[in-house]
Amino acid sequence: MAVLRAENLAKSYGGLRVFSDLSFALEAGEKVALIGPNGAGKTTLMNVLTGMTPASAGRVSLFDADISDMPSHRRAAFGLARSFQLNSLFNRLSLLHNVMLAIQGVQGVRYRMFRAMMAAGPNVARARALLESVGLWGERDTTVAALSHGQQRQVEIIMALASDPKMLLLDEPSAGLTKGESDALIAMIRNLTKGTTVLFSAHDMDLVFTLADRVIVLYNGQIVAEGPPRDIQTDARVREIYLGSDVELSDA
Amino acid sequence: MFDTFLPNLLNGIAYGMVLFLIAAGLSLILGVMGIVNLAHGAVFVAGGLLGLNVAHWTNSFLLGTLAGAALSGGIGVLIERAFLSRLYKQDLQQILVTFGFVYIIGNLLLWIWGPVPKAAFVPSYLSGSVVVGGLSIPAHRFAVIAIGAVICLVLWWLQDRTRIGAIIRAGMDDAEMVSGLGINLAPLNTAVFFFGSFVAGAGAVIGAQLFGSLTFDDGFEMLLVSITVIVIGGVGNVQGTLAGALVIGLIDTFGRVHFPEFAQYTIYLALIVILLAKPSGLFGRKL
Amino acid sequence: MQANDNFVLRWLPFLGLAAILVALPTFADPAIASLVVKILIFGLLVMSLDLLVGYAGLWSFGHAGFFGIGAYATAILATKLNVTNFWLSASASVLVAALVACVFGFFALRVSHIYFLLITLAMGQLVFGVVSTSVGRVGEITGGSDGLTGVPYPHVGFEITSDSFYYFVLISVAICTFIMMRVADSPFGYGLRGIRENEPRLLALGYNTWLFKFIAFVISGAFAALAGVLFVHFNGFISPASVGLETTGILWLMIIIGGSGTLWGAFVGSAVVLSLQYFVSSITPERWPLIVGACFIASVFLFRDGIYPYFRTAWVRAIGHGGPAS
Numbered sequence: 002m003a004v005l006r007a008e009n010l011a012k013s014y015g016g017l018r019v020f021s022d023l024s025f026a027l028e029a030g031e032k033v034a035l036i037g038p039n040g041a042g043k044t045t046l047m048n049v050l051t052g053m054t055p056a057s058a059g060r061v062s063l064f065d066a067d068i069s070d071m072p073s074h075r076r077a078a079f080g081l082a083r084s085f086q087l088n089s090l091f092n093r094l095s096l097l098h099n100v101m102l103a104i105q106g107v108q109g110v111r112y113r114m115f116r117a118m119m120a121a122g123p124n125v126a127r128a129r130a131l132l133e134s135v136g137l138w139g140e141r142d143t144t145v146a147a148l149s150h151g152q153q154r155q156v157e158i159i160m161a162l163a164s165d166p167k168m169l170l171l172d173e174p175s176a177g178l179t180k181g182e183s184d185a186l187i188a189m190i191r192n193l194t195k196g197t198t199v200l201f202s203a204h205d206m207d208l209v210f211t212l213a214d215r216v217i218v219l220y221n222g223q224i225v226a227e228g229p230p231r232d233i234q235t236d237a238r239v240r241e242i243y244l245g246s247d248v249e250l251s252d253a
Numbered sequence: 254m255f256d257t258f259l260p261n262l263l264n265g266i267a268y269g270m271v272l273f274l275i276a277a278g279l280s281l282i283l284g285v286m287g288i289v290n291l292a293h294g295a296v297f298v299a300g301g302l303l304g305l306n307v308a309h310w311t312n313s314f315l316l317g318t319l320a321g322a323a324l325s326g327g328i329g330v331l332i333e334r335a336f337l338s339r340l341y342k343q344d345l346q347q348i349l350v351t352f353g354f355v356y357i358i359g360n361l362l363l364w365i366w367g368p369v370p371k372a373a374f375v376p377s378y379l380s381g382s383v384v385v386g387g388l389s390i391p392a393h394r395f396a397v398i399a400i401g402a403v404i405c406l407v408l409w410w411l412q413d414r415t416r417i418g419a420i421i422r423a424g425m426d427d428a429e430m431v432s433g434l435g436i437n438l439a440p441l442n443t444a445v446f447f448f449g450s451f452v453a454g455a456g457a458v459i460g461a462q463l464f465g466s467l468t469f470d471d472g473f474e475m476l477l478v479s480i481t482v483i484v485i486g487g488v489g490n491v492q493g494t495l496a497g498a499l500v501i502g503l504i505d506t507f508g509r510v511h512f513p514e515f516a517q518y519t520i521y522l523a524l525i526v527i528l529l530a531k532p533s534g535l536f537g538r539k540l
Numbered sequence: 541m542q543a544n545d546n547f548v549l550r551w552l553p554f555l556g557l558a559a560i561l562v563a564l565p566t567f568a569d570p571a572i573a574s575l576v577v578k579i580l581i582f583g584l585l586v587m588s589l590d591l592l593v594g595y596a597g598l599w600s601f602g603h604a605g606f607f608g609i610g611a612y613a614t615a616i617l618a619t620k621l622n623v624t625n626f627w628l629s630a631s632a633s634v635l636v637a638a639l640v641a642c643v644f645g646f647f648a649l650r651v652s653h654i655y656f657l658l659i660t661l662a663m664g665q666l667v668f669g670v671v672s673t674s675v676g677r678v679g680e681i682t683g684g685s686d687g688l689t690g691v692p693y694p695h696v697g698f699e700i701t702s703d704s705f706y707y708f709v710l711i712s713v714a715i716c717t718f719i720m721m722r723v724a725d726s727p728f729g730y731g732l733r734g735i736r737e738n739e740p741r742l743l744a745l746g747y748n749t750w751l752f753k754f755i756a757f758v759i760s761g762a763f764a765a766l767a768g769v770l771f772v773h774f775n776g777f778i779s780p781a782s783v784g785l786e787t788t789g790i791l792w793l794m795i796i797i798g799g800s801g802t803l804w805g806a807f808v809g810s811a812v813v814l815s816l817q818y819f820v821s822s823i824t825p826e827r828w829p830l831i832v833g834a835c836f837i838a839s840v841f842l843f844r845d846g847i848y849p850y851f852r853t854a855w856v857r858a859i860g861h862g863g864p865a866s
Contacts, residue, residue, distance in 0.1 A: 051744060077746030085744075091737040094730075102734050105727055106745030117725040164746065289654060336837065345599060346840050348657070349796065352789055353836030360830040473785070477665055480658055518669025524662045525647065532651050 002065050004029050004198040005050070005081075005168050010059035012042070012049055019045045020222030023059070027168070027198050034209040034230070035202040037219035038242060043202040044086055046219070047172050050200075051083045052076045063168060078107050082166035086173040088153045090145045090160070097141035099156060100128040103163035131159050135189055151182035155189060162193055169194060171201035175208055187211050218242070259388055261506055267394045268463055269502025270401025274456025275475055276482040277408060277494050278329075278449020284425045284489025285445045288344050292332060292351040293453060294476030295358035300325030300454020301467045302366050308374035308458065317374055318458045325454025326447045328358070333446035338439060355472070362469035370468035373461035393462045400459055404452065409491045421445070425489050478505075481524040487537025496535050549859045553851075565706050573706055575818055579810045580713045581770045586794045586806035587720055588763035593792075594801030595729060596756050597736030599657040601788055602644075602664025606761040608783030609637040610768025612671055615688040615778050616681060626694035634765045640667075641761030645754050664788055672780035687779025691772050709770055716763060720803055723759070732756055733801075793832060796839040799846020808848045 003026035011021040020042040027033055035043050048054040050061055052073035061069045063079050071079070091099050104124050105111040119125060132138040135155045140148065145156060158174060174190060175183040187208055190199075203209050209216060209230055216233040218226040226236050233239055275297050282290045290296075304321020308314055332354055340346045379396050382389040412418040424431045424441060432438045461467045478501065486497020501520055508519045515522075527534065548555075565573050585607055592598040613633035617623040623632075648659045674684030682688070693700040700708055723729050731752050734742040739749050772778045781787075790813065798809025816835070820828050 053740070053744070072743075074743045074746050074748050077744060083744055085741070089738055089741045089744075091734050091741070093737055094733060098730060098733075102730055102742070103745055106742075106747055111727045111731055111747060114726045114728040115722045117722070118727045118730050119725070121727075160741075160745070283654070287654070289658065340840070344654070349792060349840050350837050352792070353833040353840070356789070356829040356833030356836065358833075360827065360833065363826070364830075477661075477785075480661070484655075484658060513675055515673075518666050518673075521662045521666040521669060525659060525666070528651060528655065528659045528662070529647050532655055 003027060003062075004031075004064060005200065006060075006062045006065070007050065008060040008062070010046070010049060010061065011057045012045055012054065013057045018222060020219070021058075023219075023222075023224060025217055025224065025227070027200055029198055030196055032194070032199045032201075032212050032214050034213035034216045035200060035219060036204070036209060036216060036233075041219040042222050043219060044172055047083065047170050047202065050170060051081060077164065077166075080107075080167035081170070082161045082164055082168070083170040084157050084161040084172060084174060086176050088150075088157050090153060090156060092146040093144060095142050096132070096137060096145055096148065096156065097128060099145050100131060100159060100163055101125070103160040104128060107164045127163070131163060134193060135159060151178055151185075154178055154182070154186060158186065158190060158193075162197075167198065169197050169199045171199065173202055173204065175203070175205045183207065257510065259385065260390060261510055262503075263390055263394050263398070264463070265503035265506035266499065267397045267401075267460075267502075268506055269499035270398050270405075271456050271460030271463055272478060272482050272502055273401055273405060273495050273498035274460065275453045276479040276486075276498055277491065278451075278453045279479045280483040280486075280488050280490075280494045281421070281445050281449045283483065285421055286337075286347075286442055288337075288347045288351070289480070290332075290351050290446070290449075291348060291476060292354035292358060293450070293479060294472035294474070295355050295362070296325045296328050296332075296450045296472075297453040297457050297475055298467060298469060298472040299328055299358055299362055300450070301457025301461055301471075302362060302371050302469070304454065304458035305371045305374050305461060305467060308376075309372075312376075314374065314376035314379075314458075318455050321458040322451045322455035325457070326451035329446040329450025330443055333443050337446075338442065355476075359469055359472060362472075366469060368468070370466035371461075372466050373464070374458070375462050391462075397459055397463065401456075404455075405491065405495055408452075412491050422489075478520060481520045483534070484524055485527045485534055487534030490536055493534055493536030500535075552859075553855055561710060565703060570702075575814060577706055577709050577774055579807070579814050580709050581767050581774060582791075582794065582814060583807035583810040584713050584716055584770070585764055585767035586791050586798070586810055587717065587803055588760045588767065589791050590795055590800055590803060590806050591720065591723070591732070591756055591760045591763075593795055594799075594803075594805075595724065595732040595736060596753055598753060598757070599653065600660045600757075600760075601657050601785070601792075602660035602662070602667070603760075603764055603791055604783050604785070604787035605664035605667035606637050606641060606764035607768040607771070607787065608667050608671060608778070608780075609640055609761075610634060610765025611772040611778040611782070612682065612688070612768075613637070613765070614769045614772050615691050618691050619688050620681060624692060624695045626696045630694070630766070630769045633769050634762050637765030637768075638758050638762045641758045642754075644761075645757035649750060649753050649757065661785065661788075664783075664785065668780055668784040671783055683779075685780055687777055687781075689777035691776050691778070694773050705774070709774065712766075712770060716766065717803070720763070724803055728752065728755070736801075789836075790832065793836050793839065795846070797835070797843060797847060799843070799848035802846065802848045802852075804852075805846045805848035808851070809846065812847070 006026040008024050010023040012019045023046070035046070037043055045054065049056045052068070052071060056069060060067060063076070063081060066079070068076055068079060091102065101118055101124060104127055110121060129138060132141060137152065137155065140152070145153065148156065154177070158171065161169060161171065171190070175186055178186060183205060191212060201208070201212070213230055216228065216230050217224055218233060218239050220242050225242070226233055226239050275293070279290060279293045282288065300321035303324045304317045307320040308317025311317070332351065336350050337347045340350065375393050379393045381392050383392050383395060412422065420431065420436055420441065424438065457467065464471070482497040482501050483494060485500055486495070487493030501523070504523060505520060508515065512519070561576070564576060589600065589603045592600045610633045613636050614629050617629040617632060623629050644663045648656055648663065651659060670678065671682045672685050673679045673682060693705055694708065731742065731747055734747065735749050735752060743749055794806065794809030794813050796809070797812050798807065799805030816831065817828060820831050
């Protein structure tokens with residue numbers, strides 16, 4: 002049974018067709034990279050998969066259950082989590098509070114009104130573990146807005162992982178990072194997603210070659226190639242697409 | 254029933270025209286700047302009170318209207334330039350500042366003009382009546398409708414056929430794009446505030462006859478009615494404001510005649526219904 | 541021992557304040573005690589609004605409506621239906637307000653920001669319109685623009701006098717504040733803050749944000765109604781003047797001055813504004829609205845986050861680490 006399956010997925014905004022007839026599936030534990038030039042529809046695809054935008058046609062299923070009509074907050078309860086291309090954090094709250102909110106997202110305890118959020122021992126312990134894995138436990142009381150961009154990016158990923166999702170979508174995880182920050186982030190993602198099924202979009206080929214078992218190439222709203230990173234690297238059509246752009250298909 | 258229908262209809266349309274003059278400014282400000290100018294009603298009354306004073310003093314309807322409009326416009330510019338422009342992109346804070354002005358202007362008006370309502374001014378050439386279908390209707394009613402219609406057409410022309418109108422409409426869609434094209438938004442905001450307030454002030458002097466008199470308190474009620482008008486009609490365009498104004502004018506007039514118990518709140522019910530059915534209003538753009 | 545010292549130190553200002561409040565009637569002028577009662581009641585009312593404004597980020601401009609429902613319901617029960625048992629009338633009043641909040645909230649939460657502001661404003665005015673109606677059956681019940689008079693002190697089983705009423709209000713407000721504080725620190729409370737900060741992210745994390753906002757709206761309305769109940773017992777009468785946009789405006793002024801999103805700021809704001817009103821009214825009552833307006837504008841520019849955070853930061857610096865929870 003595939004973890005995430007898209008069948009004949011299509012999305013148009015009025016007359017503008019973003020993508021159509023997309024079908025692919027992710028098996029348990031797979032790490033799949035979604036690449037393609039800007040405007041190919043990667044973020045829109047993520048929005049459709051997570052329910053932020055409705056699909057114009059087609060089906061999305063999680064563990065064979067049809068989630069196409071499910072609102073995004075319920076997909077999270079089903080085990081689907083996502084990080085955003087631009088940092089999307091709770092800016093005026095502390096780092097620890099941010100992570101706690103993320104952990105609670107799929108727990109019934111989020112409706113509790115009388116007992117303090119910080120009194121939930123197991124959740125605090127999990128928050129601690131997550132923050133310590135990226136060395137940010139010391140900053141737990143810092144307002145997130147005061148952290149550096151690189152640190153915020155790490156938090157962005159941690160938030161998506163906090164609920165221990167079965168299916169993780171990462172939208173351009175290393176966007177806006179320096180080479181050093183990016184390397185650190187890649188290592189972090191590798192460490193923290195050992196058993197998780199991950200679909201990530203990327204421009205950064207280091208990321209693709211380090212993490213991906215399989216690559217899907219999106220161009221003009223269609224999947225033009227699919228396969229292990231090595232094969233994609235030598236694929237003629239893919240070369241043609243990237244010719245003239247400043248993304249180099251070299252490996253780490 | 255017919256004997257009351259025609260006068261009520263004309264009253265409703267006349268009231269609608271006055272509402273249009275007030276609401277047009279509110280709609281313009283909301284559309285261009287994205288905020289509700291809660292002080293708009295107070296600005297309206299301020300212009301009305303001064304304008305009526307000048308009209309009575311000079312015995313000139315035109316001078317009174319211009320004076321009132323000028324004062325309203327001036328207050329509008331003051332609020333925008335001295336206060337709102339310093340709160341860039343802080344919508345809630347800007348709205349709260351305009352709310353503060355509601356209290357200030359209202360109290361100043363009370364201080365200056367006192368609690369006794371100021372009588373409306375009807376120029377001698379409009380003080381007669383016109384006989385329509387066997388009924389006698391004050392000439393001023395027709396004047397209000399005619400003046401309102403003329404101003405409405407002028408605004409409509411400005412909106413659709415001039416460069417400034419195009420800029421404003423573009424600004425409503427995408428303010429950043431407009432400033433990216435080299436058009437300075439700051440003076441645009443000031444102009445919008447001035448113009449909207451100016452027309453409202455004029456509307457106060459012109460329309461005072463419908464209410465019989467004007468007093469410092471009326472601003473509040475007018476604000477609430479204007480909000481209803483722009484939400485029902487749709488924000489940001491002349492057609493919408495006109496439609497909303499006429500609808501409210503007619504509902505309110507006929508409502509008071511036939512269902513006096515609900516007089517206080519028929520329009521709020523209408524507002525809520527519209528906000529739910531079509532939040533962008535009859536002619537509004539998508540939110 | 542360290543933890544205990546820390547606790548006492550952190551809460552010292554509040555303990556001190558509590559002590560003063562408890563002892564107040566013994567040393568203060570009855571007029572001052574009366575002012576303090578009013579401050580407490582409005583503090584509760586502002587706190588209920590702050591749950592929406594400061595926590596959930598909802599711009600509610602019709603809040604005086606719920607206050608009015610609570611006050612009018614109690615007044616009607618007392619003067620028209622002869623129901624004076626406090627437990628009964630207060631529960632009924634709060635329940636009515638909560639039901640109205642369910643209906644209003646259901647519709648208002650379909651839109652956001654400016655339109656939410658306008659629709660809640662309209663809803664508040666709807667309540668105002670209903671209670672100011674002088675015509676027909678409705679007019680008889682609500683008393684029209686004159687309002688309803690003759691509301692006695694609450695009947696709680698034993699007799700409440702004007703002296704014990706002070707403590708009655710103090711205890712009631714203290715209990716409500718305690719509840720609100722727990723809500724603020726709970727997962728639900730942080731969920732609301734998340735909505736204010738970044739609603740789309742919260743949705744992606746699994747929170748049904750509409751439901752959170754709806755629940756907050758109803759709780760807020762219920763507490764506002766309770767403030768209305770206490771107010772009408774305090775005042776003895778209620779009129780439409782207390783139920784309209786002007787009152788909502790004063791509440792917003794209190795939030796700005798005191799500090800939104802802090803709960804305690806509600807009481808600071810209430811104290812500042814009502815004390816100012818008391819002071820100004822003795823000198824030049826006709827100019828009070830002018831002062832209110834000027835304060836409004838000054839506060840927006842001067843008090844980014846209100847007064848309370850200044851106090852909190854100052855106290856935290858004074859004692860070292862770990863200030864009271866906000």
